[in-house]
Amino acid sequence: MFTRPGRFQWSFLLRCFLFILLITAAFLTQAGNAPITVQGFASSTPPIDNIQKVPGQLTPDGLSQREWDGIKAQLDENSYRFFASKGGGYASTNPANGWHVNFAADGRTTLTPHQADDSDYFIGLQLRSIGYSTQKESTKPQKIVLVDEKIIYQWDENISEIWTNSSSSLEQWFEIQHRPAESLQGGPLTLQMRLSTDLDVVQKGNSLSFANKISYDKLIVWDSTGAEIPASMHLRENTLSLSINDHSAVYPLTIDPRFSQQAYIKASNTQAEDNFGFSVAVSGDTLVVGAPGEDSNAKGVNGNQANNSAAESGAVYVFVRSSGVWRQQAYLKASNTDTEDEFGFSVAISGDTLVVGAPAESSGFFESGGVYVFTRSASTWSQQAFIKASNFDVTDGFGWAVGISGNTLAAGAYHEDSNAVGVNSNQNNESVWGAGAAYVFTLSGSKWNQQAYLKASNTERDDQFGKTVGISGDTVVVGAHREDSKAKGVNGAKADNSAKDSGATYVFVRTLGVWRQQAYLKASNTESGDYFGWSVAVSADTVVVGATEEASSSTGVNGNQTNNDAWYAGAAYVFIRNAGAWSQQAYLKASNNDGGDEFGYSVAISEDRLLVGANGEDSDAIGINGDTSSNNSSGSGAAYAFIRASGVWTQQAHIKASNRDSFDWFGGAVAISSNTLVVGATDEASNAKGVDGNQANNAVEEAGAVYVIIDSKTAPPPQQQSQMPVHRFTSFDDDGKGDVLLRNMTTGRWEINFLNNRWVKANSGPTWLFPSLDWEMMGTGDFNGNGRGDILLRNNQTGGWWMFLMNSRIFTNGKTPITSNQEWKIPY
Numbered sequence: 152m153f154t155r156p157g158r159f160q161w162s163f164l165l166r167c168f169l170f171i172l173l174i175t176a177a178f179l180t181q182a183g184n185a186p187i188t189v190q191g192f193a194s195s196t197p198p199i200d201n202i203q204k205v206p207g208q209l210t211p212d213g214l215s216q217r218e219w220d221g222i223k224a225q226l227d228e229n230s231y232r233f234f235a236s237k238g239g240g241y242a243s244t245n246p247a248n249g250w251h252v253n254f255a256a257d258g259r260t261t262l263t264p265h266q267a268d269d270s271d272y273f274i275g276l277q278l279r280s281i282g283y284s285t286q287k288e289s290t291k292p293q294k295i296v297l298v299d300e301k302i303i304y305q306w307d308e309n310i311s312e313i314w315t316n317s318s319s320s321l322e323q324w325f326e327i328q329h330r331p332a333e334s335l336q337g338g339p340l341t342l343q344m345r346l347s348t349d350l351d352v353v354q355k356g357n358s359l360s361f362a363n364k365i366s367y368d369k370l371i372v373w374d375s376t377g378a379e380i381p382a383s384m385h386l387r388e389n390t391l392s393l394s395i396n397d398h399s400a401v402y403p404l405t406i407d408p409r410f411s412q413q414a415y416i417k418a419s420n421t422q423a424e425d426n427f428g429f430s431v432a433v434s435g436d437t438l439v440v441g442a443p444g445e446d447s448n449a450k451g452v453n454g455n456q457a458n459n460s461a462a463e464s465g466a467v468y469v470f471v472r473s474s475g476v477w478r479q480q481a482y483l484k485a486s487n488t489d490t491e492d493e494f495g496f497s498v499a500i501s502g503d504t505l506v507v508g509a510p511a512e513s514s515g516f517f518e519s520g521g522v523y524v525f526t527r528s529a530s531t532w533s534q535q536a537f538i539k540a541s542n543f544d545v546t547d548g549f550g551w552a553v554g555i556s557g558n559t560l561a562a563g564a565y566h567e568d569s570n571a572v573g574v575n576s577n578q579n580n581e582s583v584w585g586a587g588a589a590y591v592f593t594l595s596g597s598k599w600n601q602q603a604y605l606k607a608s609n610t611e612r613d614d615q616f617g618k619t620v621g622i623s624g625d626t627v628v629v630g631a632h633r634e635d636s637k638a639k640g641v642n643g644a645k646a647d648n649s650a651k652d653s654g655a656t657y658v659f660v661r662t663l664g665v666w667r668q669q670a671y672l673k674a675s676n677t678e679s680g681d682y683f684g685w686s687v688a689v690s691a692d693t694v695v696v697g698a699t700e701e702a703s704s705s706t707g708v709n710g711n712q713t714n715n716d717a718w719y720a721g722a723a724y725v726f727i728r729n730a731g732a733w734s735q736q737a738y739l740k741a742s743n744n745d746g747g748d749e750f751g752y753s754v755a756i757s758e759d760r761l762l763v764g765a766n767g768e769d770s771d772a773i774g775i776n777g778d779t780s781s782n783n784s785s786g787s788g789a790a791y792a793f794i795r796a797s798g799v800w801t802q803q804a805h806i807k808a809s810n811r812d813s814f815d816w817f818g819g820a821v822a823i824s825s826n827t828l829v830v831g832a833t834d835e836a837s838n839a840k841g842v843d844g845n846q847a848n849n850a851v852e853e854a855g856a857v858y859v860i861i862d863s864k865t866a867p868p869p870q871q872q873s874q875m876p877v878h879r880f881t882s883f884d885d886d887g888k889g890d891v892l893l894r895n896m897t898t899g900r901w902e903i904n905f906l907n908n909r910w911v912k913a914n915s916g917p918t919w920l921f922p923s924l925d926w927e928m929m930g931t932g933d934f935n936g937n938g939r940g941d942i943l944l945r946n947n948q949t950g951g952w953w954m955f956l957m958n959s960r961i962f963t964n965g966k967t968p969i970t971s972n973q974e975w976k977i978p979y
Contacts, residue, residue, distance in 0.1 A: 231316045233297055240295060241302055243316050252321060254302050254314065258292045260323075262365070274361060275347035276391070278304070278312060282331055283338060324407035329927055330397070339394040342406065346391045356777055357384040359391070368774065371407055371803075374400040379801065382406070413827075414477045414859040415809060415846055417839045418442060418468055420456035427468070427855030428831030433824040434500045436472040437480075440831070440857050441465070441495030441507070449484045452525075452532050456482060465494030467507050469532065470842070477842050477859065481532045485509060485523060494523070501555045503527040504535075508550030508562065515539065520549030522562045524599060536599045540564055540590055542578035549590070554622035558594040559602075559661075561627050563587070563617030571606045574659070574666045578604055587616030589629045591666065603666040605659055607631055609645040616657070621689040625661040626669075628694050630654070630684030638673045641726070641733045645671065654683030656696045658733065670733040672726055674698055676712035683724070686764075690756040692728040693736075697721070697751025697763065706744045708737055708793075708800050721750030723763050725800065737800045741765055741791055743779040750791070755823040759795040760862070762828055764788070764818030772807045775860070779805060788817030790830045792862065808832055808858055810846035817858070826862040831855070882940055890940070892931065926953075 236242040239256035253261045259277040292304040292312075304312040311326045325342065346352075350362040358368035372380040372395050381396040393406060416438070418427045422445065430441035445466035446459035456466075469481040483505075485494045489512070497508035505525040512521035520543070524536040540549040544567070552563035567588035568581040578588075591603040605627070607616045611634065619630035636643070637650035658670040672694070674683045678701070686697035701722035702715040712722075725737040739761075741750045745768070753764035768789035769782035792804040806828070808817045812835070820831035835856035836849040846856075882889055891904040926944045929952075934941040939957040946953075 232300065233302055233316065241297060243321075245316060245321055250321065252314075252316070254295060254304075256291075256295055258295075258304050258306070258312070260314070262321075272350050272362070273348060274350065274365065275345070277345045278306060278342065279345050279390075280343045281306075281310060281327075281341070283340060324405060327402065327404045327406070329402050330400075340397045341395070342393045344391045344393075346386070346389050352386065354384070354386045355773070357382075358774060358777075359384070359386060371776070372400075373405045373407065375403050376401050379803075380404070413475065413861045415839075415843050416440065416470060416477060416857040416859065417837070417841060417844055417854070418445070418466075419479050419482060419840055420445075420447070421838060421840050421851055421854045422446065422459065423851050424853045425466075425855055426833045426853060428820060428835070428857040429833045429855065430495060430498045431820045431822045431829045431831045431857055432498045432500045432505075433822045433827055433829045434502060435824060437500060438470040438472070438477065438822075438829060438857070438859065439498045439500050439505055440468045440470070441498045442468065442855060443493035443496040443509075444853070445495070447484065448488060449482075450486055450488045451484060451534065453482050454484055461488055461490050463491045463493060464488045465492055465496065465509060467495045467498060467505075469505070471530075479841065480530060483507065483525060483532065485512070485521075486534050486537060487512075487514060489513065492521075497550060497553045499553045499555045499560070501557060504555060505532070506553045506555045506560050506562075508553040510548040510551040510564075512550070515543055516545045516547075518546045518548065519543040520547055520551065520564060522550045522553060522560075524560070535597065538562070538592060538599055540567070540588075541601050541604060542567070542569065544568065544581065547588075551618065552620040554620045554627075556622045556624055559622060560592050560599070561589060561620045561622045561629075562592070563589045563620045563629065565615040565618040567617065569606070570610060571604070572610050573606055573608055573668060575604050576606060583610055583612050585613040585615055586610045587614060587618065587631060589617045589620055589627070591627060591661075602664070603659075603661075605629060605657075605666065607634070607655075607657055608668050608671060609634070609636065611635065611648070614655075619684065619687045621687045621694070623689045623691055626689055626691075627659045627661075627666070628687045628689045629657045629659070630687040630696065631657070632682040632684040632698075634684070636673070637677055638671075639677045640673060640675055640735065642671050643673055650677050650679045652680045652682060653677045654681060654685065654698060656684045656687055656694070658694065669731065670726075672696065672724075672733065674701070674722075674724055675735050675738060676701070676703065678702070678715065681722075686751060686754045688754045688756045690758055693756060694726045694728075694733075695754045695756050695761060695763075696724045696726070697754045698724065699749040699752050701751070702746075703740070704744060705740050706742055707802060708739055710738070710740055712738055717744055718746040719767070720744050720746055720748050721752065721765060723751040723754055723761075725761070736798065739763065739791075739793060739800065739802075741768070741789075742802050742805055743768070743770060745769065745782065748789075753819060753821045755821045757823045757825060760823055760826070761793040761795070761800070762821045762823045762830075763791045763793070764821040764830065765791065766816040766819040766833075768818065770807070771811070772805065773811050774809055775804050775806055777805070777807055784811055784813050786814040786816060787811045788815060788819065788832060790818045790821055790828070792828060803862070806830065806860060808835070808856075810835070810837065812836070812849065815856075828860040828862060830858045830860070832858070882938075892928070892942070894928075 230246055233241045233243045241254045244251050251263050259275055262274040292306045294305045296303050302314040309328050313324055315322045353360045357370045360366050370382050370384050372382040374380055380400050383394050385392045424444045425442045426444040427442040429443050432439045443465040444463050446462045447456050448458050448461040449455050467483040470477045471480045491511055492509045493511040494509040496510050499506045503526055507523045510520040511518045522538040525532050526535045546566050547564040548566045549564040550562055551565045554561045565587045566585050568584050569578050570580045570583040571577050589605040592599045593602045614631045614634040616631035618632050621628040632654040633652045634655035635648035635651045636645045637647050638644050656672040659666050660669045681698045681701045683698040685699045688695045699721045700719050702718050703712050704714055704716040705711045723739040726733050727736045747767050748765045749767040750765035752766045755762045766788040767786055769785050770779040771781045771784050772779050790806040793800050794803045815832040815835045817832035819833045822829040833855050834853045836852050837846050838850040839845050890906050893902045926946055929943045929945050931940050931942050935956050941957050942955045944953045
């Protein structure tokens with residue numbers, strides 16, 4: 152007689168089976184698996200959910216949910232790895248995007264469907280040449296290798312083509328170590344690739360669309376300093392050219408299409424005026440979207456969405472990502488749904504805890520406001536708490552802004568009226584109309600308790616303290632965009648209120664459970680009506696503040712702040728903390744700054760990445776880094792991605808909706824988590840539902856939409872110019888003071904400026920140095936021990952090394968060969 156194995160026996164057998172399955176999968180795929188964003192290819196069709204390949208969707212008996220999730224994640228990861236194929240090449244799959252990719256030994260990369268169907272297609276791409284006026288033909292790479300889950304085509308010692316594969320995309324980029332031959336004689340550096348496909352190809356700017364299935368776009372080029380280098384894409388017949396204006400570039404160079412829109416997300420019950428995307432939050436693979444205008448009378452989790460009898464009661468939608476594919480996980484409503492509560496006006500998420508603000512909720516008093524906390528167990532959401540302010544009153548708007556970090560949440564009540572000042576003062580005096588307040592709550596067990604009641608240190612009427620809040624660990628930031636002092640910078644004088652509605656931001660910190668105000672932040676160019684503090688965000692020791700009505704006409708980072716020539720253009724300010732002291736690090740403006748754009752309407756930060764929304768921006772651009780020269784799409788909106796390297800911020804991307812349209816207000820809400828960027832467009836009007844539906848129509852006014860963009864590769868860190876450190880300030884004349892070696896990058900001529908303290912006392916052209924731009928300086932130093940700097944050069948074409956030894960201001964030993972063998976390199 153057969154008996155069913157017990158729980159323990161079944162668990163043991165299952166674990167053994169899965170272990171064998173994992174080992175087998177790892178063996179079969181140990182060389183790899185991949186699809187395409189070339190640094191650029193991106194799919195616009197619904198991807199295949201790879202988890203469907205894993206037997207059983209429910210957690211098997213004997214395994215915890217965490218163990219099962221880990222096993223599925225490992226199997227999923229294995230499906231993207233590279234494996235050796237015939238002919239010395241490699242192959243891979245990308246289930247998330249539905250692709251199979253072959254990397255041939257001759258350098259041709261071919262993209263085909265993961266599974267054969269009626270829409271079979273192919274896309275082939277192969278580097279053919281690189282150079283300036285005269286192209287050097289490349290017929291086959293020197294080698295193809297798999298290193299650390301990267302496919303590398305090594306075309307020669309100078310040029311590498313690299314591919315990686317993940318659920319978000321298949322990424323391609325080129326790395327060029329030294330300036331190629333022909334110097335600057337023939338215009339821009341050009342990479343030519345042979346393109347073969349059976350799909351219709353349409354080019355728009357720096358973007359190729361293959362029958363609306365796949366895109367190849369987002370071309371960005373960086374040099375070794377992290378500076379962005381101008382580049383463009385051109386398609387002519389079957390030749391795709393990438394042109395780079397590298398005249399000012401400091402090699403090595405990275406050529407890398409960069410961003411791809413991963414998803415276009417709509418509500419599951421799209422309706423007019425729901426304003427889906429009014430608020431957004433993202434944490435890892437979980438996205439939360441608020442729709443405060445949604446009308447259903449449902450209550451709780453996953454209720455009936457069809458009844459629209461509770462106008463503007465509001466709703467929140469939770470989406471989760473698996474293998475690069477987003478799907479809706481939950482539809483959340485308040486436990487006490489009522490008309491015009493605007494549930495979802497604000498949202499925040501940390502791990503498996505979600506906070507929702509409903510500032511017009513009216514239990515107790517009209518529009519006193521409420522905050523709801525939901526938690527997730529496995530994939531099931533439930534409401535954990537309903538929170539009211541400790542001194543709630545009529546029209547306080549508690550929940551207008553919310554934030555959460557771990558077991559601490561913050562909520563703003565921008566219209567609270569007490570005259571209290573500082574932390575945990577008297578809440579009961581209602582004598583200062585619209586002063587505003589913020590509240591901090593902590594979780595103990597399963598219960599949330601109020602820990603602090605925060606007020607401004609200079610409480611005033613209608614300052615609207617609590618209009619925005621942000622939280623990171625033990626730091627809470629509160630914006631008061633209508634504060635009036637004319638102070639500038641950090642911890643300035645607050646008494647003079649002659650700059651009406653200039654705005655301020657307050658930083659609070661917690662030590663051993665006790666909160667105190669640490670900083671009072673003002674703009675470096677405080678002006679009346681700028682609304683500094685309209686938006687705030689914090690990540691560790693960095694705070695970002697948006698000032699939507701700031702009016703200078705400058706562009707980019709740290710430009711001229713002094714004029715007011717661009718009405719309501721907007722700005723964002725970055726502050727950093729060092730040993731408890733705050734200082735302004737950057738003043739940010741849009742690259743296409745214009746009046747009425749309201750840059751800074753929304754801000755979000757994650758470590759060294761920053762996203763700024765400008766919902767009034769008007770350009771006709773579409774997608775990433777499009778053409779912003781014309782402004783015919785009023786109020787279409789934009790978002791701007793910035794990245795920080797070595798303390799310096801640079802704009803990384805100008806982002807528009809893939810279906811840009813006037814008055815969609817794209818950028819009204821933004822969120823960021825690692826390399827996932829989220830932008831809400833509150834008034835987008837398509838009638839699509841769910842993920843990646845039809846974006847084309849405008850049939851449902853003000854329905855709203857959300858766009859997920861992936862920054863698929865971080866900017867390369869600043870590098871040295873060559874493999875050996877370059878000392879540009881070596882003393883060439885033995886006076887103990889560093890001198891400067893310069894080079895004219897058009898003529899190739901070298902010049903030394905001999906310095907005396909800060910002044911040039913003489914200059915000299917070391918004519919014995921090779922002027923040809925084939926020669927690159929590999930370093931300077933005192934190689935012969937005479938106390939004077941010497942110069943080491945290398946010819947990029949022949950591999951020859953030469954040393955020039957300095958005696959006072961004269962090269963006494965020029966053209967001293969070291970070796971002419973290209974195989975020799977400095978190993979550090």
